[in-house]
Amino acid sequence: MARETLAQPRPVGDDVAPWPPLGDAPVSDGPAERPADMLLDPPDRLQFERFHQWLRLTFVPAPLLVVLAHGPSALPQALLAAAAVAASYGWVWLLLWRWPSALLRWQLLLRAVDCLLVFVVLLSIHAFLGDAYYDSVYLLFVVAAAATHGVRGVRLVSIAAGAAVGLGRAQLILAGVMPFELRHVTDTAFYAIFFVTVGGAVAFLMRRSGAVVARREHAWRGTLADRNAALERAATQLEATNRELEAFAYSVSHDLRAPLRAIDGFSQVLLQSQGDRLDTRGREYLGRVRAASQHMGNLIDDLLQLSRVTRAEVRREPVDLTALAEGIADELSRGDLKREVTFQIRRNVHATGDARLLRVLLENLLGNSWKFTSRRERPRIELGVALVDGTPSYYVRDDGAGFDMAYADKLFGAFQRLHTADEFEGTGVGLATVQRIVQKHGGRIWADAAIDRGATFYFTLGEGS
Amino acid sequence: VRDSLILLIEDNADDVELTRLALRETDLPTRMVVARDGVEAIEALLGERAIRPQLVLLDLKLPKLDGLDVLRRVRADERTRNLPVVVLSSSLEDEDLERSYALGANSYVRKPVDFARFVDVVNRLGIYWLVLNELPPDLRAN
Numbered sequence: 001m002a003r004e005t006l007a008q009p010r011p012v013g014d015d016v017a018p019w020p021p022l023g024d025a026p027v028s029d030g031p032a033e034r035p036a037d038m039l040l041d042p043p044d045r046l047q048f049e050r051f052h053q054w055l056r057l058t059f060v061p062a063p064l065l066v067v068l069a070h071g072p073s074a075l076p077q078a079l080l081a082a083a084a085v086a087a088s089y090g091w092v093w094l095l096l097w098r099w100p101s102a103l104l105r106w107q108l109l110l111r112a113v114d115c116l117l118v119f120v121v122l123l124s125i126h127a128f129l130g131d132a133y134y135d136s137v138y139l140l141f142v143v144a145a146a147a148t149h150g151v152r153g154v155r156l157v158s159i160a161a162g163a164a165v166g167l168g169r170a171q172l173i174l175a176g177v178m179p180f181e182l183r184h185v186t187d188t189a190f191y192a193i194f195f196v197t198v199g200g201a202v203a204f205l206m207r208r209s210g211a212v213v214a215r216r217e218h219a220w221r222g223t224l225a226d227r228n229a230a231l232e233r234a235a236t237q238l239e240a241t242n243r244e245l246e247a248f249a250y251s252v253s254h255d256l257r258a259p260l261r262a263i264d265g266f267s268q269v270l271l272q273s274q275g276d277r278l279d280t281r282g283r284e285y286l287g288r289v290r291a292a293s294q295h296m297g298n299l300i301d302d303l304l305q306l307s308r309v310t311r312a313e314v315r316r317e318p319v320d321l322t323a324l325a326e327g328i329a330d331e332l333s334r335g336d337l338k339r340e341v342t343f344q345i346r347r348n349v350h351a352t353g354d355a356r357l358l359r360v361l362l363e364n365l366l367g368n369s370w371k372f373t374s375r376r377e378r379p380r381i382e383l384g385v386a387l388v389d390g391t392p393s394y395y396v397r398d399d400g401a402g403f404d405m406a407y408a409d410k411l412f413g414a415f416q417r418l419h420t421a422d423e424f425e426g427t428g429v430g431l432a433t434v435q436r437i438v439q440k441h442g443g444r445i446w447a448d449a450a451i452d453r454g455a456t457f458y459f460t461l462g463e464g465s
Numbered sequence: 466v467r468d469s470l471i472l473l474i475e476d477n478a479d480d481v482e483l484t485r486l487a488l489r490e491t492d493l494p495t496r497m498v499v500a501r502d503g504v505e506a507i508e509a510l511l512g513e514r515a516i517r518p519q520l521v522l523l524d525l526k527l528p529k530l531d532g533l534d535v536l537r538r539v540r541a542d543e544r545t546r547n548l549p550v551v552v553l554s555s556s557l558e559d560e561d562l563e564r565s566y567a568l569g570a571n572s573y574v575r576k577p578v579d580f581a582r583f584v585d586v587v588n589r590l591g592i593y594w595l596v597l598n599e600l601p602p603d604l605r606a607n
Contacts, residue, residue: 254526254555258480258555261577261578264580265483265486268580268581294578
C-alpha cells in the first residue's frame with residue numbers, strides 16, 4: 001500500500017482568508033479544514049504525535065523499577081506494563097507510517113485509549129502494590145489533547161482520565177485492598193478539577209499564542225500592503241514619466257528639427273541667390289546662422305541617442321568587438337581621406353552585451369579619439385584588453401589632445417565639455433551616452449589622460465563579458 | 466521630354482518650400498503638386514480627379530490622417546499599388562522606419578538639417594525613381 005501523503009500547510013497568499021481584526025477575537029477563521037478550536041495544522045499535529053511517542057517511552061523504566069522494588073514476583077506485572085507500552089507505541093507508529101489521515105481523524109480518541117491502557121496496566125499494579133496509586137500519570141494525555149484539540153480535547157480526555165481515577169479507586173475498594181473512605185471521592189474530584197485546570201491552561205496558552213502570531217502577521221501584512229501600494233504608485237509614476245519621456249523624445253526628433261531645417265535651408269538659399277548683394281560680414285553672419293543650426297541639429301541627434309540608450313533594454317549576446325571596431329574605423333577613415341590615422345585593433349576581442357548599444361559605445365569612443373587626434377601628424381588609435389586591478393578591461397587609447405585629470409569627474413556628465421568649440425567641435429553628450437551604455441551592462445568606465453599625451457578610456461561590461 | 470510629376474505630402478510650409486527649392490537645385494525636369502494633409506493626399510491620389518504622379522514624397526506626421534495611414538490606403542488600392550512612395554521623415558525612431566517599410570514604402574529617408582545634403586538626397590531620389598523609371602523595361606531589369 002502506498003503511503004498517504006498529506007497536504008502541506010497552505011501557502012500564505014491571496015487565497016488565504018482575511019485575518020481576524022486586531023484585539024482579542026479568537027482565531028476562528030483559519031484554513032477551512034481546521035476546526036475552530038484546533039490550533040495546529042495537520043502536519044504540526046503529526047509532528048506532535050511523533051514527539052508524543054517519545055513521551056510514551058518514559059513509561060519504559062516503570063516496569064524495570066517495579067521489578068527492582070519488589071523482586072522477581074513482580075515480573076508478570078512488569079511484563080504486562082512493558083507490553084502495554086510497546087503496543088501503544090507500536091500502533092501509533094504504524095498509524096503514523098501508513099495511515100496518517102486516519103490518525104489525524106482519531107487523534108483525540110487515541111488519547112482516551114491511552115488513558116484506558118494506563119488504567120488497565122495500573123489495575124494489575126494496584127493489585128500487586130496494595131494501595132499505592134499513580135493517578136497523575138493521566139495528566140500527560142490531557143495536556144496532549146489540549147495541545148492538539150484545545151478545549152474540546154481537554155473536556156473529553158479530562159472526563160476519561162477522571163473516570164479512570166475514580167474507577168481505579170473503586171476497583172481497589174471492591175477488591176478489598178483498601179477500605180472505603182471519603183477521601184477517595186474527594187481525590188477523584190480533585191484530580192478531575194486538576195486535569196481540567198491544567199488542560200484548560202494549556203489550551204488557553206495555545207490559543208493566546210496563536211492569537212499573538214495572527215496579530216503580528218496581521219500587522220506585518222498591513223505594513224507589507226502599505227509598502228506594496230507605495231511601490232505600485234512609484235511604478236505607475238515611473239511608467240508615466242517614461243511614456244512622457246518617450247513622447248518628448250519623439251517630439252524633439254520631429255518637431256525641433258523641422259525649424260532647424262528651415263533656418264539652415266533658407267540661409268543657404270539666401271546665401272546662394274542673394275549672396276552677391278551682401279557684404280563679407282553679412283555672408284559671414286549667414287554662415288554663422290547655418291553653423292549654429294547644424295550644431296543644434298547634432299545636439300538634438302546626440303540627445304536623442306542618449307534618450308534612446310536610456311530607454312533601451314539590454315539584450316545580451318556574443319559580440320565581436322574587433323569586427324565592430326574595424327568597421328567603425330573604416331567608416332571614419334573613409335569620411336576623411338586626407339588624414340593618416342593608424343588604427344591598432346587587437347584581434348579576437350569578444351564581449352557579451354547588446355550589439356546595437358556596443359556599436360554606439362565604440363562609435364562614440366573611437367569617434368572621440370578620431371576627433372581629438374585631428375591635430376596630430378600621424379596619430380594612433382588603439383582598441384585592446386588590459387588587466388586592471390585583476391579585472392579584464394577593454395580600452396580605447398589615443399595619443400591626441402588628452403585632458404587634465406583634474407576635470408575627470410566632469411567627463412561623463414551630459415553637456416560637459418573639457419574643450420572649447422573652437423578647439424574641437426562637439427556636443428558634450430557622447431561620453432554621457434557611453435557611460436549609460438556601460439552602466440546598463442552593469443559595468444564601469446573610467447579614463448586616464450594627460451594634456452597633450454592622449455587619453456585612454458577603460459570599460460568593463462559586467463558579468464559574463 | 467515631359468516633366469515628371471511629383472506629389473509632395475507635407476504640412477510644414479517651410480519644408481514644402483525647401484523641397485521645391487531642392488528640386489529646383491537638381492536638374493531634373495519635374496513639376497510638384499502639394500497635399501497639405503493626409504485627407505488631401507488621399508483625395509489627390511484616389512479621388513474623383515486623381516492625379517498620376519511618378520513619385521510620391523510622404524511625410525509621416527500629418528494632420529487629419531497620418532502618413533502611415535495614407536501609405537496603407539495607397540497600397541490597398543489597385544491603381545496606386547505600385548506607385549513609388551518615398552517616406553521623408555524627421556523621425557529617427559526605428560519603429561517609424563520599420564513600420565513604413567512594412568506598409569510598403571519604397572524608401573525611407575531622414576530629412577537632414579543640412580540643406581546641401583537635403584538637395585543631394587532629393588537629387589539621388591529623383592534620379593533613381595524618375596530617370597530609372599523612364600528607362601525601357603528590359604534595361605530597367607539590369
